[in-house]
Amino acid sequence: MKSAYYVGLMSGTSMDGVDAVLVDFAGDAPALVASHTEAFPEHLFKGLQRLCQPGQDEINRLGRLDRSVGLLFAKAVNELLNVAGVDKSQVRAIGSHGQTVRHMPNLEVGFTLQIGDPNTIAAMTGIDVIADFRRKDIALGGQGAPLVPAFHQQLFAREGQQRVILNIGGIANLTYLPGNADKVLGFDTGPGNTLIDAWIREVRQESFDRDGAFAEEGTTHPALLAQLLSHPYFSLDYPKSTGRELFNHAWLEQQLAPYGNLAEEDVQSTLLDLTCHSIASDINKLSAKGELYVCGGGALNGALMRRLAALLPSYSVATTSALGVDPKWVEGIAFAWLALRHDLGLPANLPAVTGASREAVLGARFPAA
Template identity: 55%
Template sequence: MSELYIGTLSGTSVDGIDAALVRFSPEPELIATHCAPFPPALRETVLSLCRPGENEIDRLGQADVLIGQAIAQAVQALLAQTTFTARDICAIGSHGQTIRHRPKFTPAFTLQIGDPNVIATLTGIPVVADFRRKDLALGGQGAPLVPAFHDAVFRSAGRDRVIVNIGGIANLTALPGGSATVLGFDTGPGNTLLDGWCRQTTGEPMDRDGQLAAQGTVRPALLKALLQDPYFHALPPKSTGPEYFSLAWLQAHLDATGGGSAADIQATLVALTARTIADAIKKIPAMRQPEVFICGGGAHNPQLRAALAAELADCTIQKTDALGIAADWVEAMAFAWLARQRWQAQPGNCPVVTGATRAAVLGGLWLPG
């Protein structure tokens, strides 16, 4: 019997809401997709809330409701492309918008907004949300969560594979070809610094097709300084966020090294993302020349792809499209899968990845009635 679930996600790049309709029978099949850009004013509010500092509670509360409304509208637009109605959908898996992720604080916490009460009421569909905090309560990092989905759909019995999601933060999932356990963690900045620097220096929301980076030259002294950050040398389990790898973090290194042109800095940030991903892959135990599959927004940046290929010259690098799931929709599908796991009372985390004391059913359930 097939089941329909919807996965929604607004990533740390804060560029929009992805919604994916997925049929499980039981293998996942992508039926329809919709991407809803954030209204500029709401995007700026979210970006300001993501930056450490004094954040007004009123703005946070309103953004929680507004993002819930935006997610509901994205779901409605998604269903409008199909012949399905709300009654056909088992549940929506809503990740929400991460505002802060502090797994190393005492006590640790993570905060995603996008009120599931609003989503359930406006769509008439049950909503599974708040996926991360159960894992944190069990001593884990609460992230990354997608390795469990990667393990379920991308593992090959005879081939070592690494799945790299290059969103605002980059994360990888190592899938050994044998029976060895999955490994996963955040490698560091993906697009967050690339987008932030481009936005600050050009006014554009992103470096489309890597055009700014292509005009620059990597600054070796700056790259060396950036790579010395302790996060890159910490052992997993580990996770991070844009509140750590922020423009303030970058500026401190620019002040210390003398910086360079906007294009040179962008080229150096591309090199940083590629190097930290490649270094993480090279350190995976007992994996030699794995097949590397990339997904997320960074998979479309030709400068980043070229830099990653140069760093991993002995590995084949392809988009996850080659495995049957489009690179843009892996994460949204993952949250549809996580909603299904919750609906069926099955675990959604990988304790070896997050550091939680045990596997657990993730997320709460919000009903429309």
């Protein structure tokens, strides 16, 4: 009899690394056994960034990167199991999110595309892989995102308590848990770390703004902030989801053009406020008060957390550590859970969140044998 171990693999919009977690589902709540982050080599990071924008020779580049990302994901799993001292035979399956390179759910024939070949992961690890979680929801008329609200509901919801679970990765998404399972909502609010990371990478050659220190050196430019917040996405009703297709470096350069030579730190501060204001606006529309728990890389940014709390005075604001789950690993655990749901033949999407026509079992199995 195998254990109840599953591996979750997550690589988000920020492309700052592959998060791998080993999770034990034997108890009442998932238990994090071990975790590991595998950094993207610079050439792979740059290749993925280029692929996220339309260009030449896309199919060949896509094919090569699909395999390369699969190899990196497999390396992350093997390193994780080495750290944990757990043999591959003890792991029931790997739940792999993949690396999103296009997310276009609102076209006439909508689609989403994640790469990181699951066959390669299965071959290199000797473990069955469950992947391609988003496209069934798209096929049913949904956005294919966000998928983590169903997991948030199971793990964090409490009867009669109004909670918001906010994941701030490259894109920020929230789950509204009003204390009634039938009323759960979730959607992408807009940019999380993607623009603040892109700007500090351009002007300081740093991969991220540690603790928001660079943003805190600057002063937010009110007119630029208002211009950024006028993006049509922020006024859309949910269900909605977004990605680099809307909020990217090219869009940012276009927005900055009329403002001349703003100080670099002022731009950084303004971009941080764009993230905070767009999130707070959506949260306030859902409920005037409640509990907010933050996870993802943004939870580790002290300036972001302080600014967000100031915009939500009627909310108690904390990270998911207060609920017993390390904020860095929540999404990875969620994709291990999605693999478990697939194994059990249970649905994992919430139609009220994604807009799909019905619940569905998500993902496909890629056997190691």
